[in-house]
Amino acid sequence: MSENFINQIYYGDNLDVMNDKIADNSIDLIYLDPPFNSNRNYNRIYSTNTGMPVPEEAIAFCDAWELTEDKIEQIKLFTEELKVQDNNENFANFWEAWVKNLQFQNEKILSYLVFMARRLRIMKHKLKDTGSLFLHCDPTASHYVKIILDGIFGENNFINEIIWCYNTAGRGKKRFAKKHDTIFFYSKDNRKYSFYGKAVAIPMKAGRESFGGRLETDEKGRKYRLVYGTKNSEGKTKYYKYYLDEGKIPEDWWVDINAIQSQDKERLGYPTQKPVALLERIIKATTKEGDIVLDPFCGCGTTLDASQNLKRKWIGIDICMLSTTLIEERLKNNYKILVKGKDYIIDGIPITMEQVKALIEKSDKSKNEGRYQFQYWAIEKVQGFASTKKSGDGGIDGSIYFYKDENKTLGRMILSVKSNKKLQASFIRDLIGTMENNNADMAGLISYAPPSQDMLNEAKKSGTFKMKDGLFANVEYPRVQILTAEEILNGKKFNLPYSRLIKKT
Ligand SMILES: C[S@@+](CC[C@H](N)C(=O)[O-])C[C@H]1O[C@@H](n2cnc3c(N)ncnc32)[C@H](O)[C@@H]1O
Incomplete structure (x- = not known):
């Protein structure tokens, strides 16, 4: 078929x-x-x-x-x-x-x-x-x-x-492994x-370990193990022959x-x-x-x-x-x-914007985990870590963790994913609030629609992030960054200190 x-x-x-x-x-x-x-x-x-x-x-x-x-x-x-x-x-x-x-x-x-x-x-x-x-x-x-x-x-x-x-x-001492x-x-x-x-029959060994019983040879010279079972209602003992060359299930x-x-x-x-x-x-x-x-x-x-x-x-x-x-x-x-x-x-x-749009439509319709598929896709594409917990974290859809100093202290960029066709400048203000409430170092917005000039201005106002020490201590990274779905589709990533540190080490 x-x-x-x-x-x-x-x-x-x-x-x-x-x-x-x-x-x-x-x-x-x-x-x-x-x-x-x-x-x-x-x-x-x-x-x-x-x-x-x-x-x-x-x-x-x-x-x-x-x-x-x-x-x-x-x-x-x-x-x-x-x-x-x-x-x-x-x-x-x-x-x-x-x-x-x-x-x-x-x-x-x-x-x-x-x-x-x-x-x-x-x-x-x-x-x-x-x-x-x-x-x-x-x-x-x-x-x-x-x-x-x-x-x-x-x-x-x-x-x-x-x-x-x-x-x-790995074996514990307080229980059977x-x-x-x-x-x-x-x-x-x-x-x-x-x-x-x-x-899937496995080769049979001649010894008792295969089936029990005793080893016999039939008139054609084939070896088998003869195993006796229980007596039936007429008092006769049932027996079974298991041929070695047939292997065993x-x-x-x-x-x-x-x-x-x-x-x-x-x-x-x-x-x-x-x-x-x-x-x-x-x-x-x-x-x-x-x-x-x-x-x-x-x-x-x-x-x-x-x-x-x-x-x-x-x-x-x-x-x-x-x-x-x-x-x-x-x-x-x-x-x-x-x-x-x-x-x-x-x-x-998705490999085209049409398919990204279809993914959003599908996610909106889904009543299951599928409703987060656009978020998961976008976050995974920027090598972020998606949060599957959807309550009580102030609208954080994911995070990217990076080393922020030479001692490898972890820094965090929180991520928010918006599939809306129209964006508002308040999205950026809310994101900055969430970043501050969660003591995060940076914030990233991923949006389907391109950001307005107002949003870009709001993001710029939040300043820059710098590593504490090391070779790239003087590099400034915009604290709040925006990527569109189209940019992500084309392989663009957020500008983070992590990649710099990797290059150096
Ligand atoms: C235990 S692993 C399977 C490992 C697999 N047997 C192998 O040999 O590689 C479980 C997998 O289920 C996937 N998974 C979890 N929830 C899922 C879902 N709702 N739909 C599809 N895959 C899912 C995870 O991403 C993970 O890769």
Whole structure:
């Protein structure tokens, strides 16, 4: 079916992308490795890829799991979706009672669960009847997530809980070392799902450790292990023959694939990167060549890499633009034949002003995280650190941190993003007020519309910033700066001391 299918990388919120771009009943396998500790991850992604510093305090500005007004709205929306669109009264009733309780007990987990629940519901719709879903998580939230999966997919469609064990550095003295993740395997329909166990069979050893029982040889000289089971109702003991040359389908605990180590060749420095071997096992076990694999939280593209290698078609979505850059490079390095536009497309990153306008319109319409997409894009383009916390920070959409003296003391430029078609000089006055209230060193306005002369004058009045010491101590940087979306599109950045310091060191 997928002959004319072109592989796809999307930049954006996966809820919007799945709704807008992916047909129902079209996907064979979904693997997802969503962020739980998202603040820490984002922090690390940002620093790894831009080389810019981020202070610990910045984490407070991007707590994605706050129970904000937005999230409360989404809880209602999800309940409606379950009742009206899915006819899933049972789970809707359970969900409502659960929400009432979690609202008082654990706001953070509730906020995470509604984020996951809305996306998992859509994922089920995107799967073919023969398809399956693998959700990768750790024990922090796995027990909650399984309840959501049971509610959406149905308990009957639970196939496996895979325990993936690894051996990484770091062991506490007060508990057993935490060295496993959990991967839930659900089918869309347990009577129809595809499973190609033999494709992932592992070689069997002759010893007892493979299956137990005793080693025998049949009349053709083939070796097998003979294993006795329990007695049946007629008192006969059941027995099983496991031939060594057939290998064995792995158990639901995997100890033979390690997590990525610092010296591994496949390591790209993306936090939470998973090993290709892990994805290859999942893909081989549940799809065949030409099938379509979707990873809606694709990070640095491990699933896409493994799918390409195994001749499957693929779709990856990530909300972080840096991830799309890494994926393109990864594909180019590993599969030289991959040509943009012919072998794969990238969608969602604007490259013309028309597309910037479309991104703003889309962000305005979105009821999800997608509503911040224009902000995220603009801030990421100027190598800023977006704040996902949208309340209580006086309208700061992001920040850029830079070294302001030779001791590497961190300075901060706060960022405000305006998609308005008309700008007012008061935007600059408000921004200066926020800069002062937050003890920031500089402020940057990113606007869709070009600034008026009044605004430029207001910005100029706020004076300049100078580094305390060092080679560039005499250079003056305008304290308040303005960049338009068009300038950003053309690669222009704010004028900051950081780049000067880097050049010197
Ligand atoms: C744990 S990482 C995935 C790592 C991936 N398995 C790999 O091997 O590289 C989670 C990813 O989800 C992305 N993400 C978070 N929220 C998202 C959303 N709403 N839509 C799309 N991607 C999202 C993050 O940017 C991050 O790259």
